[in-house]
Amino acid sequence: LRQNIKTQCCVKLSVQPSRGLMDEKFIVLVQNVWPGFQLTVHALHQCEDGHSWEAFGHYTADATGTVNGSQSGWNPQTSSRQMRKMNVQTPMEVTISVYQGHQTEGFVDQVSLAGVLVERWYMAPGVHRIPITEGGLTATLFLPPGPGPFPGLLDLWGGTGDLLEYRAALLASHGIASLALDYLTPKISMEAGETAYRVLQQHPQVLGSRIAMLGLSFGCSVTLKMAAYSHVLKVRQVLFIILTYEEKEVIWRNLLLPIPTDPSQSGRDCELFLLFVSEQVGRLQCPLLLVVGEDDQNWPAYESAMDMKEMMERAGNSHLLTILWYPNAGHLIEPPYTPLVRASTFKPAQSPETVDGGTFSCSQEDAWRKTLVFLRENLKRMKVLLF
DSSP states (O other): OHHHHHHHHHOEEEEESSEEETTSOOEEEEESOOTTOEEEEEEEEEOTTSOEEEEEEEEEOOTTSOEEEEOOOOEESSOSSOOOOOOTTSOEEEEEEEEESOOOSOGGGSOOSEEEEEEEESSOTTOEEEEEOGGGOOEEEEEOSSSOOEEEEEEEOOTTOOOOOHHHHHHHTTTOEEEEEOOOSSSOTHHHHHHHHHHHHHOTTEEEEEEEEEEOTHHHHHHHHHHHHOTTTOOSOBOOOOOOOOOOEEOHHHHHOSOOSSGGGOOSHHHHHHHHHHHHGGGOOSOEEEEEETTOSSSOHHHHHHHHHHHHHHHTOGGGEEEEEETTOOSOOOSTTOOOOSEEEOSSTTSOEEEOOSOOHHHHHHHHHHHHHHHHHHHHHOSBOBO
């Protein structure tokens, strides 16, 4: 009992940075505990939709009574929904706490030894958020701090039908003017994408000759179609990311395989779609980056990537292809430290749960880091880049 009281009085907890970007790692330092003392570092975030997310790690203090650790991953407390930051103008607030012993549950019912509140932002100080309605668009432009002009990026999310801004905001925080677009309009997909591309290209603070595109999930198909067929883009280089859908839960990838090779043998629209996507890559005359989660249970990402690789070899443009493989990653490889769940509810609300698969922590960090390097290197020397 005396040891517990003394530890409660003396334990010191610090987290750096206490206020930073979402893709910065938490460094947690616990001091003034007994050597060999077992403790749990716990992170708790209350999401905008009312659901809670938590992460925790077990540690043992060293000979100096110190623990030095970092955040690794998140676990949902109450929801099977993915965490989406809808208001990027406010921070993601995370409470970091220290508990005695190696705990795994019941944190809200315990008294912590110490706690601090930290902020994680998708928008860096000085980033400008500008709603775009020109041409009937539903979009938001994020401009980096400073006078510009900046290289640009058109951000196409998946098939949820929402305007999701957090990735574009984070890219703008790294110096790239980014336009988040809801392309699932009544006119849908390619036309909306071309209009958004023109808006971005003609903006006075954007380098119109250095524009990238980013496609995730269903957005990948739109990106690739624009790269292969659009006369607006006149593409020189493409970076295309596949962020690689049980009747209670549906493993969609099992419904889509095998990928057909003959349109006459395809009995489903989604099978024809897979064949169409695979064939488009033969038309590309620009570098292509695929990021593949091999444990994707939502979409046959691995098989699609292999098919695209074969298609590009046949077309003689395989030298343009780079693939990042992540064996244990699932469907949505988002920016680092973004919480995800293995199975999630897909719109519409009455649809069954879909199994996304995989784990994400290491793949998120690695893919994001390599993506930023790719963008910085290629937007400097190339005239047009699709992502």
